[in-house]
Amino acid sequence: MKTMTIADATSRVEAIRVCRFDFEAAHGMEDELRADVLREVVKKNPRSVRLAEIALSTDNIPFQRCGA
Numbered sequence: 493m494k495t496m497t498i499a500d501a502t503s504r505v506e507a508i509r510v511c512r513f514d515f516e517a518a519h520g521m522e523d524e525l526r527a528d529v530l531r532e533v534v535k536k537n538p539r540s541v542r543l544a545e546i547a548l549s550t551d552n553i554p555f556q557r558c559g560a
Contacts, residue, residue: 496532498539501525501546505553512555519557522550 508521529547533540 515556
């Protein structure tokens with residue numbers, strides 16, 4: 493499996509921002525991004541901390557989340 497780059501993560505956050513009005517899709521994409529970043533941590537990707545920061549930045553994208 494390809495190692496995630498900063499550009500990959502940033503692009504995925506932008507995709508979430510674009511589809512925020514389809515909150516179910518945005519939420520699923522957010523969950524997938526965060527799971528993929530955790531896999532990068534396990535693989536000891538040296539960019540893991542920055543990738544996590546980028547993934548968590550989706551908290552600032554306003555869309556309805558399950559249970560919210």
